[in-house]
Amino acid sequence: MLKPPLNAKGREIILPAGIDFWVLGLLLAGFAMLYLPSYVDVARTVWTTDEQGHGPIILAVSLWLLYRARHAVAALPVEPSWAYGLPLLALGLGAYAVGRSQSFMMVEVGSQIFVLCALALCFLGKRALRMVWFPLFFLAFMTPLPEVLVAEVTAPLKSAVSTVSANLLYALGYPVSRAGVILNVGQYQLLVADACAGLNSMFTLEALGLLYMNLMQYTSAARNITLSVLVVPIAFFANVVRVIILVLVTYHFGDAAGQGFVHGFAGMVLFLVGLVFVLAMDHMLGWVFKEPVPGGSLK
Numbered sequence: 001m002l003k004p005p006l007n008a009k010g011r012e013i014i015l016p017a018g019i020d021f022w023v024l025g026l027l028l029a030g031f032a033m034l035y036l037p038s039y040v041d042v043a044r045t046v047w048t049t050d051e052q053g054h055g056p057i058i059l060a061v062s063l064w065l066l067y068r069a070r071h072a073v074a075a076l077p078v079e080p081s082w083a084y085g086l087p088l089l090a091l092g093l094g095a096y097a098v099g100r101s102q103s104f105m106m107v108e109v110g111s112q113i114f115v116l117c118a119l120a121l122c123f124l125g126k127r128a129l130r131m132v133w134f135p136l137f138f139l140a141f142m143t144p145l146p147e148v149l150v151a152e153v154t155a156p157l158k159s160a161v162s163t164v165s166a167n168l169l170y171a172l173g174y175p176v177s178r179a180g181v182i183l184n185v186g187q188y189q190l191l192v193a194d195a196c197a198g199l200n201s202m203f204t205l206e207a208l209g210l211l212y213m214n215l216m217q218y219t220s221a222a223r224n225i226t227l228s229v230l231v232v233p234i235a236f237f238a239n240v241v242r243v244i245i246l247v248l249v250t251y252h253f254g255d256a257a258g259q260g261f262v263h264g265f266a267g268m269v270l271f272l273v274g275l276v277f278v279l280a281m282d283h284m285l286g287w288v289f290k291e292p293v294p295g296g297s298l299k
Helices: 019-044 054-069 070-074 081-103 106-125 126-142 147-171 199-216 221-253 255-259 261-290
Strands: 176-179 184-186 188-191
Touching: 019 081, 019 106, 054 070, 054 199, 070 126, 070 199, 081 147, 106 126, 126 199, 147 176, 147 184, 147 221, 184 221, 188 221, 199 221, 199 261, 221 261
Parallel strands: none
Antiparallel strands: 176 184, 184 188
16 A cells, blocks of 8 residues: 655645645636536436436545545656647637537536546646546546437446347246337336446446546556456346346336335346346456466466
8 A cells, every 4th residue: 555655844745846835726716616517417407316416426436536646646756748638728718618608417517527637737737637537537437328328328228138038038028028128027018217227337337347446556557448348247137137137026026116126126126136246247257367476476
C-alpha cells in the first residue's frame, strides 16, 4: 500500500507541490457553478427512473476512486501540459454550452469528463491524468443515454430475453406462452418492461465489470478486453434470470407478490448473478492469461 507523503512537519500532503487550497477552491467553485444545475436536473429526472437510477452510485464510486488515488497524485511532480489541456478544456466547455442550451443532457453531463481531464492536464500534467483516468472515465456510466438509442436497443433485447425466458420455463413444464414481450403464465399476464431487459442494466453491469478489473489491477490487456466483452452475454443471462424469477413468483404466489417487494428484489438478484458470473469468468480466464508477479514469475 502506498504510504501518504509527508511534509517537513510530518503532516500528510494532500495536494501536489505548487497547488494550494485557494487554487483548488476556485476550481471547485467554477466547476460547481457549471455543473450543479446539471446534477439537479438529472437528480429530478433520469435518476428517479428504474432504467437510469444507478447514476448516484456511479458518481459515488468515481469520487471514492479519486479519493483513493490522492496519495499517488500528491507524490507526483507538477508538470502542467497547457498545450493539450487548453484545447480539451475548450472542447469540454463547448460541449457543455451546446448540451445545456439545447437540453441535450447526454452532451451536457458528459462534457464534465473532458473538463476534468483538461484541468488535470493544465494544473497537474500527463502523469497525473494517467493516474486518475479511470475514475474520470467511469463517470461516462452515469451520463444519461438518449431515449432514442435506449428505445432502439432495448426493443430487440426485450424480445430476446422474453423468448429465452419463455422457452426455458416451458421446457421446465410451466404453462408459459409468449406474445411479443408479453408472457402468459397460468391466468397471469406479464409485460417484460424496459428495466427488466434493457440497455441500461447491461450498461450498469459493464460498469461493474470494469470497476472489478480496475480494483484487481490486471496488467494483461487481453484478459481485461476478454472479460469486458463477456460482460455483455453475462448481463443478458442475468436479465433472463430476473424475468424467470418474476414469472415464477407471480405464478406460485400471485400478481401482488410479483409486483411488490420481489419485483425490486429481482433487480438486486440481477446484479448479484452478474457479479457471480463475472467472478467465475475471471477465474477461468486466469487459467489462460497469466499475471506477472514480483520477481518475474507468473501466477
